[in-house]
Amino acid sequence: MTFDPITAAIRFGSGLSPRFAPPSDLDALLDQARRPDRAAEAFPIQPFEEFVHRMAEYRTLVKRRRDTRGTADFEAARKAANVYNKAARQDAVRWMGHAILRRTRADDGLRERLTGFWADHFTAFGKGGIARWGGSSYVETSIRPHVMGRFDDMLVEVIRAPLMLMYLDQDRSIGPNSQRGLKLRERGKPAGLNENLAREVLELHTLGVDGPYTQADVTQLAELFTGMDVQPPNGFNFRRNLAEPGAETVLGRTYGGGQATFADVEAALRDLAAHPATAAHIARKMAVHFVSDTPDPGLVQHLEARFLATDGDLGQVTQALLEHPAAWSRDAGNVKQPFDFVASAFRALDLGPEAFDGINERQALALLHVPMSHMGQTWQRPAGPDGFPEEDSAWITPQGLAARLRWAVSTPAILIKDLPDPRDFVETALGPRAPDAVRFAARASESVREGIGLILTSPAFQRT
Amino acid sequence: MTLSRRAFMALGCSAAASPLLTPVALASAPFDQRLVVIILRGGMDGLGVVTPYGDPNLATLRGPQRVGGRGGHLDLDGFYAMHPAMAPLWPMWKAGQLSFVQAVSTPYRDKRSHFDGQDILEAGTQDEGGTPARDGWLNRMLQTVPGLRAETAYAIGQGEMYLLKGAAPVSNWSPEVDLSISPQGLLLADLIMHDDPMFRDALAEALELADGDGTAVSDMTGGESPQGTMNAMQRARGGKGHIKVAEFAAKRLREDSRIAAFSINGWDTHRGQTRGLERAVGRLADTLMTLRTTLKSEWKRTTVIAMTEFGRTVRSNGSDGTDHGTGGAMILAGGAVKGGRVLGDWPGLSEADLYARRDLMPTRDVRAHAAWVIRGLFGTDRTALETSIFPGLDMGDDPGLLL
Known part of the structure; x- marks a missing residue:
């Protein structure tokens, strides 16, 4: 097996889209992570060096709140701190939306997926105060610019990141x-x-x-x-x-x-x-994340060798992953993690920024954040520093699958103005891979909403 | 009109033709006792819940307490009184099925962060300044049980239960993810997942669970509207979700499950504590009542432990609230409990008695009580309890928590 455009878009990118053609060859795919970051420009997220000013300001406000306790000024101080915190919280929700839009309305899927992988490898989030809302800024500054750079540069950047230190x-x-x-x-x-x-x-x-x-x-x-x-x-x-x-x-x-x-x-x-142990650890983890829970040993060795030969040049290691035949095997691939699932569903539905017009913070949480929690992936909050699980069995549990199905038959119908005809959508979302059973379900479902939901919940869409 | 999945099948769909009816295998559980662990997230104010009104310093620190009469605390033993919102639990207390433990805490000290405090509570480890274990103590307890099945233990509700995370198989379910899809949609879902065993089995079990929690899986109108789903998801965040969780837990425990764990949030009462605590205590009381009612005859074999990451400051903070503290309270309920008692060595509330001159001094490790409950229910080996389940714990003397 070697490169094919559909697998490239689904397994190594943000999924298929009616707006963007899948990458035509390996160079085009790699280029998605090498070229200037237009997605970040179109859907900005505050860099951490700016976000950290909010932490300083909030500390001042909290101190004032503490110092005025029991005085007439307390109520005003309390309000000021709350208002400031709320603005940061709302920005965090907006940045979650931007992370989705980078996947639906930009075409650098490989960069998005690498960013997701490394953000999880270097899991860090704020445990209290306003730092709780800084997760996207951490990734934007300490992870994203390094995904095709050198591993040691990213490591040094991450270890000195305030969110990681805290x-x-x-x-x-x-x-x-x-x-x-x-x-x-x-x-x-x-x-x-x-x-x-x-x-x-x-x-x-x-x-x-x-x-x-x-x-x-x-x-x-x-x-x-x-x-x-x-x-x-x-x-x-x-x-x-x-x-x-x-x-x-x-x-x-x-x-x-x-x-x-x-x-x-x-x-x-x-x-x-x-260290050679680091090369082996990273090689295996990348193969597991992008290809299979039980990756081909030859693939892992190939990544490990490239890591060692290039002193951890992640552009080279990523290329090693993509040029190995085992990475393109058509045996059932990994199950998409909840965010990848949600974002690729929206990409197939061509969700644009206008979909979020008139959606308030509470609704955004109910439509995106809460369902992803039910699917087992609370946005930017894994249970521990080891990140989210890689095993498919951790995701396709009764609860996890029910949450995917429930989300797929409801949220798209709320956010997307004109849902496509399921008979067309099955081709958009799955391309030539659509199994007959899913094509049948697209024709036979009672409502458009359920037809779309069933296509999105099918193993053919859920797996890469 | 709603139609349950079974009713739909009975209407003419051949049950034999549908793998949707594959029942969840019922295994004989390795033990007969039931354990429910409730994590009270946010730091429960133990002094407000089981109030030591007999301590002469309390009035200075918290203001005078009204005990007895309408809307006042309910006197338990002449020294402690329980929060008025626990009034529905009065018969449970009188029946000896409810007890409290005062002045307990995890080994966590000084930093008073919810995040770290809950991690240590659920990991069951010492406070060593590093990452606590990656698995939870209840899971490590399960690892000592041979022949365990995933259905034996359930983590319920939204959000991860670190307590049950680990190598032993555990099931998860949240009643909030009820499937909501037309009967036709269900058949098609089965069709498209049929050839992928992981998806097919998960769907079959999800249907079993969704059907078993009292609400219909599908209805004739093609499922609730998307807007309805969104509203339901919003409601679940603040409404009566805790009752659905308790009902679900009790139903599973009546069948082949033996252990359930879930959370009750809303204990972080920095301001407006009067109202905030009343709400949280009310949710806890609802939950215990729902468990008792739904467990029916199995209630007599049940022990409920409710524990929190830390107590709160003994002084009010000037905005009718309390801040993060250290020593707190634990609640035990169930037919297996030797209740009607408030346990624990009361440290006193004078300045010199306090921890860091601000918090209730913990006089015993809360893990010791959890460990004695587990030993009493499941006969777990003491060495295992003190080394692998709760590393570094000295269980001390048996406080005699169970009948």
């Missing part, structure tokens, strides 16, 4: 013998390492859970990480007075020892990125 508690970690640590301990206050980020970097981001590291490596890396902190509105800030003095040894290599700087952290991250 999500995995790095901003709580203090070198016990740092200036600040000594001072706190003198006053009888707790001051110590928090290993959370260091552990996940080794276990999830680089080497993998079966990788060749020990608890000692985790602790040493956690010591090396001390100093990384978040300070809105500047975002990332390396604070030397938090850094544990002395050199640290991770996987047998020694870092730091002089005056602590972020460069020591960066050196360790780049070495971890170049």
